[in-house]
Amino acid sequence: MLFSFELLAREGAARAGVFQTVHGPLETPIYAPVGTQATVKALTPQQLQEVGAALVLANTYHLYLRPGDALIAEMGGLHAFMAWQGPMLTDSGGFQVFSLAGQGDKLSLRQIDADGVTFRSHLNGSRHRFTPEKVMEIEQNLGADIAMVLDECAVPDDYTYQRDFALPRTHAWAERCKVAHTRQDQALFGIVQGGIFPDLREASARHLVDIGFPGYAIGGLSVGESKSEMLDTLDVTVPLLPEDKPRYLMGVGTPEDLVEGVARGIDIFDCVLPTRVARNGQALVRTGKLNMRNAQFAEDPAPIDATCGCYTCATFSRAYIRHLVMAKEMLSATLLSIHNLYTMLSLIRDIRTAILETRFADFRAAFWEARVDAGSTRAVQDLSCR
């Protein structure tokens, strides 16, 4: 079997394991940097490897529109195209169709029906249609190790819409995706939806597990609901997923989301946060973020984080990083992306080690204690993922 998931240790709901892919093992829990357009912004694959990335996510919607999935297939697939030799994951494009092409006054740009979704490109307004079968064709062309089924990511707090429209479509599409998906070297994960409603999440989890997938994602979170609603939803949903399959919390999260997600049994995370805030001049630390524009850093010879082992912290002062940010130099995005990804990736590695050594409970307590301490430091600000 090409894909296997082995659990090495558990502590409460938290687990440490290994998910095997054709491009190598994924040591879970794991955090995936996002390479939307077949590049993790501002980083070479070499730098990405150096910060400790193992799994990289790319966005089907963006790559389908530009440069096109057929072109990428012709170039040997996503791994060869972007020169990333490790495991990759593609989303279904659904989330982008519903967000980029479906928000506010762009709502008319997107029409959803039982068979699929018609939308206009955010690039040039051209018309496109995603069906489960079309999305499987695209994701198989891209050739990531993990592909996601097409789902409907609806607003999380509209019960009637979720129950009568979004969920039935999500479930029917998951079945059609499984039928249409044929690549043996690619694992197709199902996605549980249901907003913030426990009964819908439960129905969705049971339905997806009935269809049967080598891994399960929890979708539709971190899209506007509160942090406690997100965690409550995990509390309800995760226990209904099979122990022996990896669980992926899509589009999440922050340092605290990693700690609390793992504590509830999540194995895989991804988020644009580390690289997005880097381009905005912000540095992540485990307790929050630093705005490198802040004048207090102008003459600060210390690294961003004296405890950090990344190239940026080993090489440059806060004063230099601030100068680059103020001068709008591209290198600021590169150096802050390196630091921010290293911060997230070393955090998830430390979480994994703590589980393997049965001291995750202590790790979690110490993590929150440090945040409380940091709360008294003016420089450190809170952050949210989206």
Place this chain on the structure above:
Amino acid sequence: MLFSFELLAREGAARAGVFQTVHGPLETPIYAPVGTQATVKALTPQQLQEVGAALVLANTYHLYLRPGDALIAEMGGLHAFMAWQGPMLTDSGGFQVFSLAGQGDKLSLRQIDADGVTFRSHLNGSRHRFTPEKVMEIEQNLGADIAMVLDECAVPDDYTYQRDFALPRTHAWAERCKVAHTRQDQALFGIVQGGIFPDLREASARHLVDIGFPGYAIGGLSVGESKSEMLDTLDVTVPLLPEDKPRYLMGVGTPEDLVEGVARGIDIFDCVLPTRVARNGQALVRTGKLNMRNAQFAEDPAPIDATCGCYTCATFSRAYIRHLVMAKEMLSATLLSIHNLYTMLSLIRDIRTAILETRFADFRAAFWEARVDAGSTRAVQDLSCR
């Protein structure tokens, strides 16, 4: 003596040598990438080292305005601030004062007199004054291995202005810079001016040599004059400079400028061209440049240059580079800067080796032959430095 220049080989006017600095030897002829704001745009110092850079230039005007030379001195100087361990060179800021703050309708922003120049910042309009003594203070704060005297870079074809104003000022300022300059670990180079006029260039060269510097620059070229005017000026000027001192052709050039400059006895070059055109989606090859936006590259699996040894060409296809350029991804600037600098730096290394092996004449002939051949290839376009 901290600075020594040893000539290892000559072929005609071309020379290969070694200029010793406190941060290591410079093997001449050499090409310096430009790190205007204490960063070669889009590259880490690690990447800069990997492409083969030895000498890096930074701009005094920019760093004086932001973050300030006093701050950089406090942070241990330019090398420590930007984490570049190799030799560095700073210009005097004069060129930027005369170009950024002194062109067209901004002419009123700049007032020059016998003692110095008053100008307004292009960043915020604040008033500043550069005198020879002030510039020496700034460059000594920055602490590059090679510093340049303050000169007046005037329009190259106004004989009366050059003779009656620009040259007398340039010469008087060179003397004052030499007096004001005290750092023993920094070599101060003089600058020969005189536009495109042989008698003025001759007078300027003799004057500067009389003052006496450890190296001489030829300034005021590649600023609007024709290519043949530039080369004619080198033919007149270089023979008047001492054999045993390095000669630096400021702000030049293109691949052909390197070949023809070396043929006329130039040892040091710098130019923003490789990194500037990279950010514009253009790839340098020895015979010209490729516009990576060109649709002909959309499905091209070949590297930019199959003969190139850089990371970009070893790793990525033209199709991928084109995708990054079209998608406006920062990585395109990084990968093209790596390639373009490697192209220039490997060219100058090959030139040096040819001189050491007494086959530079053949190398030069083959270089021009390849350009003629490439002229028949639609994809390759000509380029100019500024």
